[in-house]
Amino acid sequence: MRNRNVLRKNADPLSCAIEVAGSKLHRLSDLLGAYQRRDPAARSKLEILLLYPGVHAMIMHRVSNWFWTHHMHFIARLNSQIARHITGIEIHPGATIGRRFVMDHGMGIVIGETTVVGDDCMIYHGVTLGGTGKERTAKRHPTLEDHVLVGCGASVLGPITVHSHSRVASGAVLLHDVPEYTTVAGIPAKPVRSVKDKHQKAASSASLRVDDEDDICPDCHDKKRHLSRATHL
Numbered sequence: 633m634r635n636r637n638v639l640r641k642n643a644d645p646l647s648c649a650i651e652v653a654g655s656k657l658h659r660l661s662d663l664l665g666a667y668q669r670r671d672p673a674a675r676s677k678l679e680i681l682l683l684y685p686g687v688h689a690m691i692m693h694r695v696s697n698w699f700w701t702h703h704m705h706f707i708a709r710l711n712s713q714i715a716r717h718i719t720g721i722e723i724h725p726g727a728t729i730g731r732r733f734v735m736d737h738g739m740g741i742v743i744g745e746t747t748v749v750g751d752d753c754m755i756y757h758g759v760t761l762g763g764t765g766k767e768r769t770a771k772r773h774p775t776l777e778d779h780v781l782v783g784c785g786a787s788v789l790g791p792i793t794v795h796s797h798s799r800v801a802s803g804a805v806l807l808h809d810v811p812e813y814t815t816v817a818g819i820p821a822k823p824v825r826s827v828k829d830k831h832q833k834a835a836s837s838a839s840l841r842v843d844d845e846d847d848i849c850p851d852c853h854d855k856k857r858h859l860s861r862a863t864h865l
């Protein structure tokens with residue numbers, strides 16, 4: 633960020649525009665790559681860009697969020713409602729969403745205003761990241777840390793935190809915090825699996841993301857093996 637500011641001070645507007653466009657394209661390519669890794673049905677980045685509603689919703693959310701953070705609330709809401717009509721995904725413009733966020737299938741997803749989503753998270757259709765309706769605090773919606781997966785139809789409600797590398801099973805209704813590397817299921821959701829072993833943790837991370845050096849298997853130093861795991865999710 634500091635580098636960019638330095639560049640902005642010294643460079644002409646065209647260079648700045650090219651730099652910003654380059655970084656946006658890089659982020660978009662990163663997002664398309666995340667879909668490619670996680671969806672075995674995805675054939676190419678072009679196909680994902682043109683046909684995946686999760687990608688369209690995310691691009692439109694970045695625009696809505698820009699308007700929201702620049703205090704243009706009406707136009708932000710208008711843009712997010714247009715996105716909802718096109719994609720079936722409702723993301724409040726105030727929601728904070730990290731990189732490589734995959735919304736598979738998309739339809740019926742609702743993400744509330746004070747939701748925070750970390751990097752490399754994945755959710756399926758019908759997921760609600762919402763409030764319980766009882767909160768009177770500023771933060772009413774959940775936080776998903778990095779590498780969290782939420783299965784189809786699950787509801788994550790209230791200002792709770794799902795810590796990194798955890799999974800919320802499809803159909804669950806989650807009302808409490810989830811520790812890291814834990815799977816929760818049921819109504820109300822309870823822990824059904826917790827990963828404690830170091831090697832299992834490495835495999836669990838790799839099943840959600842494979843483009844990091846960290847994700848190379850500590851035993852076999854093989855990324856491809858993890859890629860095959862990732863495509864099974």
Ligand SMILES: CC(C)(COP(=O)(O)OP(=O)(O)OC[C@H]1O[C@@H](n2cnc3c(N)ncnc32)[C@H](O)[C@@H]1OP(=O)(O)O)[C@@H](O)C(=O)NCCC(=O)NCCS
Pocket residue numbers: 737756781782783784799800801802803804815817818824825865
């Ligand atoms: C939760 C999930 C991510 C698996 O996570 P995991 O950490 O590998 O958990 P496991 O598969 O080892 O399951 C652990 C336990 O939870 C149970 N479980 C898994 N999913 C469950 C669900 N949705 N509801 C209730 N129990 C569930 C398993 O039966 C298992 O119970 P057992 O130990 O008594 O056999 C996966 O089951 C899931 O729900 N994925 C979402 C996928 C999805 O939404 N697909 C839509 C495609 S269109």
